[in-house]
Amino acid sequence: MNGVSASAPSLLIGVGNEFRNDDALGILVAREIRRRHIPGVAVVERSGEGTALMDTWGGAALIIIVDAIFPAKSPGEIHRLDAVQEEIPRGFFHYSSHTFGVAEAVAMARQLGSLPQKLILYGIEGKEFGEGVGLSDPVLRSIPALIAMIEEDLHALHAV
Amino acid sequence: MNNRVIRVDQLARVEGEGSLIVKVSDGKVSDVKLRIFEPPRFFEAFLRGRKFTEAPDITARICGICPVAYQMSSVMAMEDAMGLTVDDGIRRLRRLLYCGEWIESHILHIYMLHAPDFLGYEDALLLAKDKPEVVANALRMKKIGNDVMCVVGGREIHPINVCVGGFYRVPRREELQPLLDPLKWGLDQAIATAKLVSTFEFPDFEMDYEFVSLRHPEEYPLMGGRIVTSSGLDISIREYEFHFEERHVPHSNALHGLERGHGRYQVGPLARFNLNFDRLSSLARQVASDVKIAPTVRNPFKSIIVRAIEAVYAYEEAIRIIEEYEPPPLASHPLTPSAGIGCGASEAPRGMLYHRYRVADDGSIRDAKIVPPTAQNQPTIEEDVRSFVGKFGGLPREELTWKCEQAVRNYDPCISCATHFVRLEEA
Numbered sequence: 001m002n003g004v005s006a007s008a009p010s011l012l013i014g015v016g017n018e019f020r021n022d023d024a025l026g027i028l029v030a031r032e033i034r035r036r037h038i039p040g041v042a043v044v045e046r047s048g049e050g051t052a053l054m055d056t057w058g059g060a061a062l063i064i065i066v067d068a069i070f071p072a073k074s075p076g077e078i079h080r081l082d083a084v085q086e087e088i089p090r091g092f093f094h095y096s097s098h099t100f101g102v103a104e105a106v107a108m109a110r111q112l113g114s115l116p117q118k119l120i121l122y123g124i125e126g127k128e129f130g131e132g133v134g135l136s137d138p139v140l141r142s143i144p145a146l147i148a149m150i151e152e153d154l155h156a157l158h159a160v
Numbered sequence: 161m162n163n164r165v166i167r168v169d170q171l172a173r174v175e176g177e178g179s180l181i182v183k184v185s186d187g188k189v190s191d192v193k194l195r196i197f198e199p200p201r202f203f204e205a206f207l208r209g210r211k212f213t214e215a216p217d218i219t220a221r222i223c224g225i226c227p228v229a230y231q232m233s234s235v236m237a238m239e240d241a242m243g244l245t246v247d248d249g250i251r252r253l254r255r256l257l258y259c260g261e262w263i264e265s266h267i268l269h270i271y272m273l274h275a276p277d278f279l280g281y282e283d284a285l286l287l288a289k290d291k292p293e294v295v296a297n298a299l300r301m302k303k304i305g306n307d308v309m310c311v312v313g314g315r316e317i318h319p320i321n322v323c324v325g326g327f328y329r330v331p332r333r334e335e336l337q338p339l340l341d342p343l344k345w346g347l348d349q350a351i352a353t354a355k356l357v358s359t360f361e362f363p364d365f366e367m368d369y370e371f372v373s374l375r376h377p378e379e380y381p382l383m384g385g386r387i388v389t390s391s392g393l394d395i396s397i398r399e400y401e402f403h404f405e406e407r408h409v410p411h412s413n414a415l416h417g418l419e420r421g422h423g424r425y426q427v428g429p430l431a432r433f434n435l436n437f438d439r440l441s442s443l444a445r446q447v448a449s450d451v452k453i454a455p456t457v458r459n460p461f462k463s464i465i466v467r468a469i470e471a472v473y474a475y476e477e478a479i480r481i482i483e484e485y486e487p488p489p490l491a492s493h494p495l496t497p498s499a500g501i502g503c504g505a506s507e508a509p510r511g512m513l514y515h516r517y518r519v520a521d522d523g524s525i526r527d528a529k530i531v532p533p534t535a536q537n538q539p540t541i542e543e544d545v546r547s548f549v550g551k552f553g554g555l556p557r558e559e560l561t562w563k564c565e566q567a568v569r570n571y572d573p574c575i576s577c578a579t580h581f582v583r584l585e586e587a
Contacts, residue, residue: 019221049225051268055303100272111288112296131202
């Protein structure tokens with residue numbers, strides 16, 4: 001009952017808030033992937049509340065989560081984490097400030113033994129997280145490269 | 161320990177806005193400031209010029225935890241502006257959707273945010289390490305709320321099925337039936353939850369509050385009715401702004417909600433429970449009696465018990481609505497836009513949420529006012545922290561800091577996250 005096709009082998013979850021500038025990037029990337037109609041790939045948008053994320057990932061073989069990242073090195077920097085293999089630093093994702101976000105959901109699922117088989121987290125370091133609509137320039141410039149990386153992951157899975 | 165500063169840096173990554181600072185000088189609390197990030201201000205401006213039909217979907221984006229509250233207050237305000245009273249069946253279905261949100265939000269808060277405080281865990285992850293079965297159970301309880309939202313609202317976060325005048329599509333009976341067994345399981349679990357949280361240890365701390373909530377002639381309040389207070393005010397929702405105001409305070413971008421001639425007040429579970437105990441179901445009242453909680457509850461830390469009682473009510477009410485459900489004759493009432501001003505209020509999980517819109521002839525929004533529960537509770541939260549530190553200032557630094565966070569979390573503010581980033585500094 002999570003609104004996602006249980007049979008889709010891959011699920012892309014765009015996380016963010018479209019009214020908080022760069023926090024919208026996960027949502028906007030999800031919409032772009034949806035527009036491309038990649039076979040076998042379901043796409044959903046989420047606010048980033050952790051327990052709802054855990055409900056979402058169901059039985060997909062590959063899950064990709066896209067979210068904004070709190071600026072660490074430089075805005076626009078793309079990060080890719082294999083969440084099954086690596087621990088995620090808490091506070092890494094922008095939304096994780098909301099107590100129970102992406103990082104906490106992954107840690108909780110690890111604790112409860114309910115991690116998906118393959119879980120990849122993508123993020124771009126954001127610059128502007130104030131109220132407003134529209135991405136900052138450094139984030140905008142990185143979006144095409146991020147989409148290319150996501151497509152590569154999706155195609156790699158489906159080529160196997 | 162005579163001079164110190166307790167600092168709770170909230171959302172450091174959001175331009176540093178939002179924090180809790182408590183200053184103690186010569187053993188006395190000299191200053192308490194809670195600063196919160198408050199999205200509705202931007203949304204009020206953003207709504208100007210948009211169509212009246214867009215308000216529910218736009219305002220639902222203000223909060224990822226309580227989108228239904230924003231949708232319900234906005235549709236009721238728009239319907240008020242256009243003089244529409246919706247069919248009872250639509251109203252019941254909206255109530256069912258709202259129960260889904262209460263279940264989600266209350267269970268999330270009880271188990272993931274609040275219980276770890278009482279059980280001495282830094283967070284829910286550490287609780288899950290020790291008691292995985294408790295957390296797994298809580299996640300299952302919460303998911304039932306998601307499922308209700310999904311069936312009625314079209315999806316579990318930011319429902320897309322709500323419109324001014326009703327719903328885009330109403331579910332068939334057989335679509336709702338599969339929710340019954342999980343809801344009945346959830347109801348049993350909610351009763352057990354109330355029993356569990358009532359055994360927690362609560363600080364000996366009571367405050368003399370002015371409680372404010374909606375009150376409906378027959379129902380425990382979710383949507384509409386009148387606005388009542390513990391000091392005896394009883395007004396229509398349209399009169400809200402005559403009696404309540406928002407004031408700018410120098411230390412915060414957020415507005416402080418105040419009752420004219422009275423000052424700070426409290427909205428949320430304690431207010432609803434204390435002012436509407438007689439509107440709870442007999443089962444919910446029985447559970448309250450079993451766990452020895454009755455109006456008037458003045459200990460804010462006991463809000464966790466009241467949330468559990470309200471969760472009992474929400475599961476039970478959802479079951480009742482589904483068992484009696486007949487699809488309404490119309491999914492929505494057709495509406496022709498007309499100029500007008502409309503007000504709507506509903507009970508978000510964390511308290512009353514008020515919306516007012518002015519709509520032009522062509523159906524465009526001229527202006528909007530949104531008063532979220534956390535803004536209304538802000539002065540009360542500050543006063544709680546001030547009194548708590550005044551009473552328990554002798555506690556060891558670490559414990560006092562934790563308790564201050566907990567005092568903020570009692571209100572389940574949309575910023576509860578913030579209270580995990582705490583520093584206690586010597587002044």
